[in-house]
Amino acid sequence: MSDVATLITREAVIAETSGETVGARRRQPRRPTEESPTIRWTLIGVAVALLVVFLLLPLVAVFAEALRRGLDPVIDALTDPDGLAAIKLTLLVAAISVPANLVFGVAAAWAVAKYEFKGKAFLITLIDLPFSVSPVVAGLVYVLLYSTSHGWFGPVLNGLGLQVIFAVPGIVLATIFVTFPFVARELIPLMEEQGTTDEEAALSLGAGGFRTFWMVTLPNVKWALLYGVLLCNARAMGEFGAVSVVSGHIRGLTNTMPLHVEILYNEYEFVAAFAVASVLALLALVTLGLKSLLEWRYGDELAAGRRH
Amino acid sequence: MSARFVQPSVIPGFRLALGFTVFYLAVIVLIPLAALIWRASDLGLPAITSLALEPRTLAALQLSFVTSFLAALFNVPFGLLVAWVLVRYRFPGRRLLDATIDLPFALPTAVAGIALTALYAPNGWIGQLFAAAGIKIAFTPVGVWLALVFVSLPFIVRTVQPVLDDLDREVEEASATLGAGRLRTVAKVILPALLPAILTGFALAFARSVGEYGSVIFIAGNIPYVSEIAPLLIVIKLEEYDYAGATAVATIMLAVSFAMLLMINLVQSWSRRRFGRV
Known part of the structure; x- marks a missing residue:
């Protein structure tokens, strides 16, 4: 792991243990080289959806058509x-x-x-x-x-x-x-x-x-x-x-x-x-x-x- | 650099290995391709040009090149997205997804062809959704494009993926500490580094699409002047014993293959000079 990232994680740990976050669990700060979870899961979702439609559906169709009767x-x-x-x-x-x-x-x-x-x-x-x-x-x-x-x-x-x-x-x-x-x-x-x-x-x-x-x-x-x-x-x-x-x-x-x-x-x-x-x-x-x-x-x- | 053909080595078998390699290469690949070029030169350039300019042939070549280009173009963002998700994110099912990418390589083209037709025909699972909106996919150039997207997607993903994986995260960190937003870092730092891989992938995808036959002919409907691709025209001309016509179309396609191969080699040597790797 890179130095910047280690530093950020360490700060987060210190913040958490020093009791700065009362109540709700504190979210891990996002690294500057990462996307927000919303963007991340949107990208994953879009990629999976496209692959299912373009690649998997044809494969499923082969077996479905074969077993039709x-x-x-x-x-x-x-x-x-x-x-x-x-x-x-x-x-x-x-x-x-x-x-x-x-x-x-x-x-x-x-x-x-x-x-x-x-x-x-x-x-x-x-x-x-x-x-x-x-x-x-x-x-x-x-x-x-x-x-x-x-x-x-x-x-x-x-x-x-x-x-x-x-x-x-x-x-x-x-x-x-x-x-x-x-x-x-x-x-x-x-x-x-x-x-x-x-x-x-x-x-x-x-x-x-x-x-x-x-x-x-x-x-x-x-x-x-x-x-x-x-x-x-x-x-x-x-x-x-x-x-x-x-x-x-x-x-x-x-x-x-x-x-x-x-x-x-x-x-x-x-x-x-x-x-x-x-x-x-x-x-x-x-x-x-x-x-x-x-x-x-x-x-x-x-x-x-x-x-x- | 010594003047001799091969550097001295203690390892035996050079002559045997190279001799067999060159012999086998000649018999299987070089002599047959030379036969095609020989036939073409017998015809001469004017004859090839006039055969290629026949309206039906011209329409087929145009369809093949345009749909292949559009399929490769569509697969650039699609392939980049998939490669990005596979390399950068960890999520359940990632490995399965990674294995799925090679499906178009592994699935026989005829199987892909009839499966795509079943899906996109007006009564198919997806086709009926579009048919309700009055859009026809199968038996039109859109169907051709769709089949080419299917067969050429892995080329972009598989050329971009290893380069993205090797990319140094520190340059992204540097970019972030210098105040660039994430989008700017992706556009100005990551994408330029991926450019050679994207170009190579595009050329591979395009070359494959232009020559693709099995997955296209079922969904295309093969209507002359509308949805008839160049490789099919070669088959039709052969069945009509029109060897000159078949040779002319094949020569043009072979020339495009060589041009793509040359472009890939140029991109790679440029990338080696610019980035120190392929």
Whole structure:
């Protein structure tokens, strides 16, 4: 606490103990860097009200619309063959794209954080690039490359009999693109903060490179890694725009859960659409819960910007 | 500064790590984006300009840029208020509120889209209140704006919050002892220090909004010339096998993304010189 504040509090205590305040309990004098309680509670009230209307109400609406006719239609929508296929495809896509970006994130963070080389800042900018590209543009660029009719590699793919666009590989690629920076951007600032002394100690004690990474570096960043994977996974399972462009919306084959939501909604199957949506909303809630837990419990072991 | 590319280090694996990083970056991000730029240069600037100036495309680009700008603008005071309340005040439920801020990041955009539509449609919880007053929200540009406010709010809060948290309380005390009222201190001492974070947050929010697709297309109603956004137009053109048209719109959007990225980097280097931090 600052000196001025201590002084003021002390005066207040002296005033109180010397019996200056007879009767009603004396109010703590307001510090000059604080707002009056009226203003404070008004600001809190306005912020909470706005957040409830803008953020929470949409979330509540998802569950309310899904359960409008009870639980049975929800279960029907989720056990429907197309619904099940969508759930399976979403899990498959996440199971490929998350580990791929995890390996990339670790490699990128190792190169960027443990060494000094030219063009490093530029490399970091490039790694963050996918976040500033529209998901639809992300989908489009893969169509321009891999479409069998119009793509650059179209003739080659035709020759090999491979289909990327309107098939699972395209969905995986588009998902990897939009979730590209998640793990790297959690690890890079943290590993830069941690420096190289731990690794140098391990190496000087005779550990090999891989062992140093496995026994020293990885334990140091494990919570940040988990944090990045969590965010990466949420986006991978929920991505809509990029996947929508490359998927072709073939029911039971190239339909992920978010795309299935769209199809059901456009067919006026509102309850079914909100049923699938509520599963995705639950995933978002679990992600937020775990993320907050990591921030509170292991805040010190996350990158500086993540400590609350 | 040595002339070599990498400073010597005892830590092994530089070549492997950097090699893999650059390879993966090239395959996933750089080559695909280069393909788009290549296509665009095949078309040439005059063709892109004339495609972009087609009335329907122009209307879509205008709608996207104007609603994104207004959404980011609305989120500046909104985000500042939320960041202020979260950092400066202690009240029951603060942590829960803090966790809620990231909801738009975590909630899949399609889910947000249909939820917002259900809320603001003329028969929805909020929509019927406005419908009674004769105001239509869903299926108009107001609906587009609303969805963009939802998706871009966290950007302002999350960029301002850590800076506000680090702000030295002593400067505020100095300002108070010099006779400044609370409002004056906030306006003349705190806000200028937050300016780089606000600008960065604004640019991030704007960039995200311009490219946003999932949360907008349901509530927008997608009426050509009225509530059709630029990313949707790319999808429509692709479905019509109009690859040139799609490429033209995408190129303009990519250029805006790069401009935003450049602006963020400039703001941050300016802030580092001016305040010694980002």
